[in-house]
Amino acid sequence: MSVQPLRFFQARHAEFSALLAAPEEGGGLLASLLSVAFRHFEDRAREQCRGAEPIDCRKGCAICCTLRVTATAPEVLHVARHLREDSSAEVCVRLVRRLLAADGLTRDLDEQGRVELRHRCPFIEQGACVIYAVRPLACRGHASHSRRACLQAAAGRSASVPYSVAHRDARSLVQNALQSALRDCGLGWVSYELNHALRIALSLPEAEGCYLRGEDLFADAAVHEVPAEEMADGFELIKRIWVGSFAAG
Numbered sequence: 001m002s003v004q005p006l007r008f009f010q011a012r013h014a015e016f017s018a019l020l021a022a023p024e025e026g027g028g029l030l031a032s033l034l035s036v037a038f039r040h041f042e043d044r045a046r047e048q049c050r051g052a053e054p055i056d057c058r059k060g061c062a063i064c065c066t067l068r069v070t071a072t073a074p075e076v077l078h079v080a081r082h083l084r085e086d087s088s089a090e091v092c093v094r095l096v097r098r099l100l101a102a103d104g105l106t107r108d109l110d111e112q113g114r115v116e117l118r119h120r121c122p123f124i125e126q127g128a129c130v131i132y133a134v135r136p137l138a139c140r141g142h143a144s145h146s147r148r149a150c151l152q153a154a155a156g157r158s159a160s161v162p163y164s165v166a167h168r169d170a171r172s173l174v175q176n177a178l179q180s181a182l183r184d185c186g187l188g189w190v191s192y193e194l195n196h197a198l199r200i201a202l203s204l205p206e207a208e209g210c211y212l213r214g215e216d217l218f219a220d221a222a223v224h225e226v227p228a229e230e231m232a233d234g235f236e237l238i239k240r241i242w243v244g245s246f247a248a249g
């Protein structure tokens with residue numbers, strides 16, 4: 001039996017908060033946060049998928065990688081670090097060049113604008129994601145039950161793709177718990193458009209340190225589909241429910 005969403009959120013929030021309260025020596029905080037986030041996302045999505053129609057995504061399929069990707073600041077900084085430290089100079093230069101070109105095309109386009117533009121993510125090479133290990137939760141949470149439907153949607157013949165509810169919900173729960181914990185620490189916690197935010201992160205050698213000192217580095221790249229005040233109210237409401245449930249228990 002899987003843990004109920006509220007309990008799951010609460011446990012992840014506590015785990016993220018504990019990591020943020022006692023950062024490791026050597027700058028591993030963001031990697032630790034995301035290792036926890038990605039592991040819990042995978043576990044929950046797998047658990048919630050049991051008995052459901054199989055997922056039809058496969059390696060080398062990048063049909064949906066033209067959609068807008070949003071990410072939290074730790075995810076943006078994690079990808080930036082990966083590009084700087086884990087890629088050869090040649091690959092890094094190539095990817096950054098493509099990222100800048102993509103940002104020039106996608107800047108300020110909303111979700112529908114990105115669907116219409118159909119510009120591929122700059123991180124696709126030979127049909128595969130070259131930052132797969134560090135891809136944001138938004139990409140992980142986008143899983144389809146029908147590749148055929150994805151192809152039709154990409155060709156503009158249909159708008160209806162049977163996305164996995166389990167993956168979508170697991171992404172929301174983990175991401176929102178992370179955002180709530182970041183907010184409690186006074187760190188930037190909203191979602192940012194990936195191309196734009198990465199451009200900012202890569203232009204600042206001290207981006208991680210600045211972020212962890214509370215600077216709002218990515219404000220210009222913020223995506224406010226749900227207003228930040230509304231999300232913050234939701235996080236506070238969840239906390240009051242915990243307190244209420246403990247008091248009642």
Ligand code: SF4
Pocket residue numbers: 062064065066069121122123124128129130131132135136139
């Ligand atoms: S980061 Fe990777 S998975 Fe996400 S849209 Fe880009 S290529 Fe696709």
